[in-house]
Amino acid sequence: MRTTTARRAARTLAALVLTALVASCGKSGSPPVKGPKPEQLPKYQVAQDFQLPQSGTWKKAKRRGHFVVGAKEDQPYLGEKDPATGKYSGFDIEIAKMMSASLGLDPKGIQFKTIASANRETALQNGQIDYYVGTYTINDNRKKLVGFGGPYYMAGQGLLVRHDEDDIKGPQDLDGKRVCSAAGSTPYQRIQKDYPKATLVAYDTYSVCVDNLLTYQVDAVTTDDAILIGYAAKVPDELKVVGKPFSEEPYGIGVPRSDNALRFALDDALAAREKDGDWKKAYDATLGLSGVPAPQPPAIDRYPAS
Numbered sequence: 001m002r003t004t005t006a007r008r009a010a011r012t013l014a015a016l017v018l019t020a021l022v023a024s025c026g027k028s029g030s031p032p033v034k035g036p037k038p039e040q041l042p043k044y045q046v047a048q049d050f051q052l053p054q055s056g057t058w059k060k061a062k063r064r065g066h067f068v069v070g071a072k073e074d075q076p077y078l079g080e081k082d083p084a085t086g087k088y089s090g091f092d093i094e095i096a097k098m099m100s101a102s103l104g105l106d107p108k109g110i111q112f113k114t115i116a117s118a119n120r121e122t123a124l125q126n127g128q129i130d131y132y133v134g135t136y137t138i139n140d141n142r143k144k145l146v147g148f149g150g151p152y153y154m155a156g157q158g159l160l161v162r163h164d165e166d167d168i169k170g171p172q173d174l175d176g177k178r179v180c181s182a183a184g185s186t187p188y189q190r191i192q193k194d195y196p197k198a199t200l201v202a203y204d205t206y207s208v209c210v211d212n213l214l215t216y217q218v219d220a221v222t223t224d225d226a227i228l229i230g231y232a233a234k235v236p237d238e239l240k241v242v243g244k245p246f247s248e249e250p251y252g253i254g255v256p257r258s259d260n261a262l263r264f265a266l267d268d269a270l271a272a273r274e275k276d277g278d279w280k281k282a283y284d285a286t287l288g289l290s291g292v293p294a295p296q297p298p299a300i301d302r303y304p305a306s
Contacts, residue, residue, distance in 0.1 A: 038089075042281040044097055050104030054261035057130050058103060066109030069096045070123050070132035070254070073114040074207035076230030077287045079134050081114065088112045091226075092251075094282035095152055096133040099253065102269030116204045118184030121145040124256050131262070132254035135224055137186045138301070147259060147306075148252035149266030152279070154298040156245020157187045158225035160232060162213060163240050168220055170243035174198035177219040180209035187223045190247060206231070214238060224249045226287060233290040250298055260305040267300050 052058040061067045071088055073081035078090040097107035115123045120136060123129050124146045135155070138148045161168050168177065175197040181188040183202040191198055201218055203209055209221040210231050221228065225245050232239045253270075255262050273279050274297045283294040 037285075040285045041094065042098075042278055042285065044101035044107055044278060046101045046106050047104045050102075052103065052261055052265055055259050055265070057256055057259045057262050058265070060127075061103075061105060061130050066105055066111060067096075067100050067103075067130045068111045068113060068128070069100075070115035070120065070129040070134060071096065071112045072134040072205075074205045075135060075227050076234055077290055078227060078230060081112075089286070091153070091283055091286040092133045092135065094286055095253070096131075098273050098278055098282065099131070099133070099149075099266055099269050102272065103265060116184075117182045118204070120254060124254055127256070130255075131266070135227060135249075136252055136254050137224075137249045138252040139186065142254075143257075143303075143306075145257060147255045147257050147263040148301075149255060149263050150252040150270055150300060151250035151298045152253065152270050153226070153251040154295065155224035155226040155249040155251060157190060157222060157247040157249060158228050158245050159242050160210070160213065160221040160228040160239055161219065161242055162216075163236075163238050165219070165240075165242075168242060171195050171222075171246055174220065178217070180212055180218040180221045181223055182206055182209070185223065186249065187247075191222055210239075224251075229290045229292055230287070250301070252301075257306070264302070267302050270297075271300055 071092060072079035073088065075090065079088060079092040080090050081088050093112070096110060100107040100110055113129055115129065115132065115134070120132055121142065124132060138151055142148070159168060159171065167173060171191070171194070174191070174195050177198055178201055179191055179198045180201040180203065181191065183204060188200065188202055192200060201212070206221065206223055206227060209218065212218045213221050225241060228241045232241050253266050255266065279297055280294050288294055
């Protein structure tokens with residue numbers, strides 16, 4: 001057990017680290033602490049004379065001249081928005097770009113919209129976005145509401161804790177602990193169901209969870225390990241990922257449920273980009289900066305039209 005003085009000092013140090021991190025990410029004109037370098041990102045050749053008249057979503061985007069894509073803005077190396085420039089970067093963002101190019105629209109024109117986890121299905125159903133790329137786990141319940149291209153990546157649920165935390169080594173150690181996750185997310189629901197003795201705290205974004213972890217307001221943050229690796233890589237002296245992944249989270253590209261033509265076209269595009277090396281180039285330039293080598297892409301699930 002720490003003394004009261006030591007604990008107070010540790011909290012003060014964590015708060016100072018958090019303040020420095022926020023300042024370095026949010027200060028006008030300053031680069032992110034770590035992240036993709038624009039000059040190292042792949043360039044995606046735009047398919048010429050591509051047509052998909054069976055897709056209402058594609059026809060609307062074609063008339064508009066670009067896709068509107070839902071994304072996350074607070075996930076390092078996956079989907080992150082630079083507060084100074086408003087530009088999005090990360091592996092999910094690159095997946096969105098290569099899909100746009102494969103579907104015949106210049107990815108430079110994509111309009112990204114930040115959509116919280118709890119609002120993804122609604123955004124697709126209401127036509128606010130054309131497709132969604134943002135650590136979106138494919139599962140049977142969601143397939144009743146939206147369609148999925150892919151998966152394009154296989155993640156697993158993990159735990160992020162402070163670097164000096166020795167009591168939490170896996171989900172079996174969460175009894176009585178305050179655990180933070182995103183409202184409406186699959187990881188939140190899994191902890192609620194499988195580890196009911198944990199005290200759950202929910203916010204719209206994982207960045208708020210991480211802020212609370214650094215300031216000792218929660219004991220752990222849980223979500224997909226890919227997301228947690230990114231946060232730990234930003235402040236490795238303060239945060240660490242513990243234990244082994246305790247789920248399989250296949251990330252898919254969300255589309256309107258009735259637009260099977262778009263879903264199948266995205267499946268074809270992913271297969272082609274994996275084969276020609278663009279998928280790995282995108283990973284290496286983004287999520288690969290965390291030090292975790294590129295895995296084998298998961299098999300694409302071409303489930304029948306509903």
